[in-house]
Amino acid sequence: MAFKPEKPSIHGETPETLGVRLVEGGHPRYRAAQVFEWIYPRRAEKADKMTNLPANLRAWLAENYDFEATEVLGRQTALDVTQKLLQRLRDGSLIETVIIRAPMEGVGQDKSRRTICISTQVGCAYGCKFCASGLDGWKRDLSVGEIVSQLVQVCRIEDQADPARAAEGLASFDNIVVMGMGEPLANYDNLMAALRIVNAAWGFGFGARRVTISTSGVVPKILKLAEEPEGFRLAISLHGATNEVREKIMPVNKKYPLEELVPAAKAFARKHGRMLTLEFILIEDINDMLEQARKLAVIARELHAHVNLIPYNKVEGLPWVRPSLTRQDRFVKELRALGVTATLRREKGHDIDAACGQLRLQKEKEAVRNGPPPPAAA
Ligand code: SAH
Ligand code: SF4
Numbered sequence: 001m002a003f004k005p006e007k008p009s010i011h012g013e014t015p016e017t018l019g020v021r022l023v024e025g026g027h028p029r030y031r032a033a034q035v036f037e038w039i040y041p042r043r044a045e046k047a048d049k050m051t052n053l054p055a056n057l058r059a060w061l062a063e064n065y066d067f068e069a070t071e072v073l074g075r076q077t078a079l080d081v082t083q084k085l086l087q088r089l090r091d092g093s094l095i096e097t098v099i100i101r102a103p104m105e106g107v108g109q110d111k112s113r114r115t116i117c118i119s120t121q122v123g124c125a126y127g128c129k130f131c132a133s134g135l136d137g138w139k140r141d142l143s144v145g146e147i148v149s150q151l152v153q154v155c156r157i158e159d160q161a162d163p164a165r166a167a168e169g170l171a172s173f174d175n176i177v178v179m180g181m182g183e184p185l186a187n188y189d190n191l192m193a194a195l196r197i198v199n200a201a202w203g204f205g206f207g208a209r210r211v212t213i214s215t216s217g218v219v220p221k222i223l224k225l226a227e228e229p230e231g232f233r234l235a236i237s238l239h240g241a242t243n244e245v246r247e248k249i250m251p252v253n254k255k256y257p258l259e260e261l262v263p264a265a266k267a268f269a270r271k272h273g274r275m276l277t278l279e280f281i282l283i284e285d286i287n288d289m290l291e292q293a294r295k296l297a298v299i300a301r302e303l304h305a306h307v308n309l310i311p312y313n314k315v316e317g318l319p320w321v322r323p324s325l326t327r328q329d330r331f332v333k334e335l336r337a338l339g340v341t342a343t344l345r346r347e348k349g350h351d352i353d354a355a356c357g358q359l360r361l362q363k364e365k366e367a368v369r370n371g372p373p374p375p376a377a378a
Contacts, residue, residue, distance in 0.1 A: 002140065005090045009069035009145020010039060010061070011152060012193075015202055025060050035061065036202045041169025043155060066090070069149040072157070087153060089146055093139060095119040096180050097150045099158070099173070114158065115175040118150050120191050121182025126216050128239070129249040130281060132315045133181040141187040147194035151176070151204070171204040179214040179235070185221035192228065199230060208232050214279065219256040219264045226268040234268055235277040235308070236261070241295035245287050258299075265303050276305040282328055283312045284321040293331050297338035307335055307342040 013021075015036060019029040034053060038044040045068065047053075047061035070087040073094070077083050083099040098117040124131070125138035151171070158172035159165075165172050176198070178184045184191050195211055197203040208230035215222060216237045225234065240246030246253040256264075269276050278300055282288045300307050309332055312322045323331075328344055335342040 003089075003091045003093075003143075005066060005069070005143075007064060007066040009143065009149060010035075010065040010067055011069060011148035011197070012143055012145030013065075014197065014200075021064070025064065027057050027060065031057060033202065039152075040203050043152070043159060043166065045156065066145070068153075069143070069145045070095070070153055072153050075157075085153065085157070087150060089122070089142075093122040095122060095142070095146075095150070097154060098180065099154060113175070114173040115177055116151060116154050116173045117177045117180050118147065119180030119182055120147060120178060120184045120187045124182050125186065126183050127251050128216060128237075130239075130283060130312060130315065130318060130320055135315075135317075138182075141190060142182070144190045144193040144197070147190060148197050148203075151198060171198075171206050174210065176206070176211045177214065177235075178212065183216055183218065184213050185215045185218040185225070188221050188224065195232060196230070209274075212277070216250060216252045217256050217261045218252070219260050222261075222264040222268055226264075226271040231272055231274070233274065233277075234265075235279055236265055236305075237279045237281075238296070238299070239279070239281050240287050241280075241292045241299060245292060249283070249286060262299060262302065265305070269303055269305070276303055278303070278305045278307045279310060280307055281310045281312050282323050282331060284323040284327065286320065288323045288327050288331055290330070290334050293334035294338065297335050297340045300335070300340045300342075301338075307340055309335075309342060309344045311345070 010018075015032045018032040018035060022031055023029050031053065035050065038050040038053075042049075044050055047058040047065075047067070050058055050061070053061075070089055073086045073088045075083060075085055082101065085097045085099070087095050087097055089095065096119055100115045100117065101112040102115070119142065121141050122139035123137055124134040127134040127137070151173075155166070155172045162172050176195075178191065191213070195208070198206045198211070199208050209232075212233040212235050213225070214235040214237060222234070222236075225232070237250075238246070239250060240248070240253070243253060243257050243259075246258065253261075265276055278296070280287070280296060296307065299305075309328070311328055312320055314320075314322065332342050332344045
């Protein structure tokens with residue numbers, strides 16, 4: 001179900017691939033470097049802005065490339081300054097990009113540390129039972145250009161709040177987490193190509209160590225990722241410390257049970273010599289029992305992993321319940337008592353349905369009630 005847009009996204013190109021197309025179009029190859037200088041450090045949103053390029057080249061770029069493969073439709077701001085962007089793709093599909101601000105001592109809110117959470121697919125085939133993204137299944141993978149375009153749109157918005165950083169040509173965010181809609185490792189090639197663009201000196205020059213990829217546990221792809229030279233960080237959505245519990249809420253566990261997932265995670269950690277994160281959503285009476293905390297502690301210690309506890313965020317139509325604060329505290333205390341470093345995310349954005357896929361789901365329901373969204377601008 002691949003979507004073929006009218007024009008390819010400029011954000012899916014590299015100096016090599018653009019160079020080839022330039023030559024085919026009768027333009028010198030060296031112009032590619034100038035084009036990238038405009039696109040990333042200088043944030044040009046259309047070819048017309050590239051004032052040091054000849055007019056015929058600007059016209060050629062505008063005719064042959066899409067500069068906005070994703071378009072920001074709306075923004076929601078939560079009380080705790082988490083911001084959600086709903087972005088529309090050229091086929092009308094909706095995805096989410098979340099900006100999470102961690103205020104820093106002594107600086108204004110605009111200078112707070114910004115983490116951007118990006119999507120990699122429309123929908124998700126993995127069908128975890130607590131997740132809004134998987135409710136309607138998988139629609140399609142995002143292209144390389146669509147993944148990068150999401151970040152470019154964030155920069156355009158954040159530049160307004162931080163013009164000094166924009167003037168230096170740096171990305172206007174500090175971390176990327178690939179934890180939005182979709183299973184990133186199921187769109188492996190496009191994700192890697194997109195992250196390499198973000199990482200490249202001619203792109204955003206954004207360090208691989210500031211990028212965390214979250215997976216529900218696609219074992220062969222974890223092993224493949226371990227072999228990549230860049231050293232992106234890895235988070236594993238565990239959500240169950242035994243196969244029995246994990247299987248109840250994560251169908252992927254049938255294919256890749258813990259006895260395969262844990263060694264794969266270990267191989268990754270060994271290769272990169274860096275700490276993994278284990279994500280664990282707390283759902284009442286499903287996985288928040290002390291017995292689970294003890295088994296989780298064994299896995300976390302074996303992997304030297306940090307545990308990130310996320311209280312379940314209510315999804316309309318799903319039966320699960322978020323545990324009380326007392327039960328959440330009891331769980332984290334047990335882990336810590338067993339020597340595990342754990343954080344309990346009193347998660348940001350709860351007031352705007354920040355858990356993955358929820359804003360999009362709500363919009364799609366509205367669209368069903370009100371008719372389809374207007375077509376994306378040409
Ligand atoms: N597919 C990947 C990345 C996207 S989902 C993965 O599963 O890791 C990323 C995270 O969204 C999940 O780990 C989980 O932490 C969070 N999430 C999904 N549904 C949620 C819910 N209802 N409440 C809280 N967090 C949720
Ligand atoms: Fe897909 Fe991740 Fe949601 Fe599971 S939690 S359905 S893998 S997006």
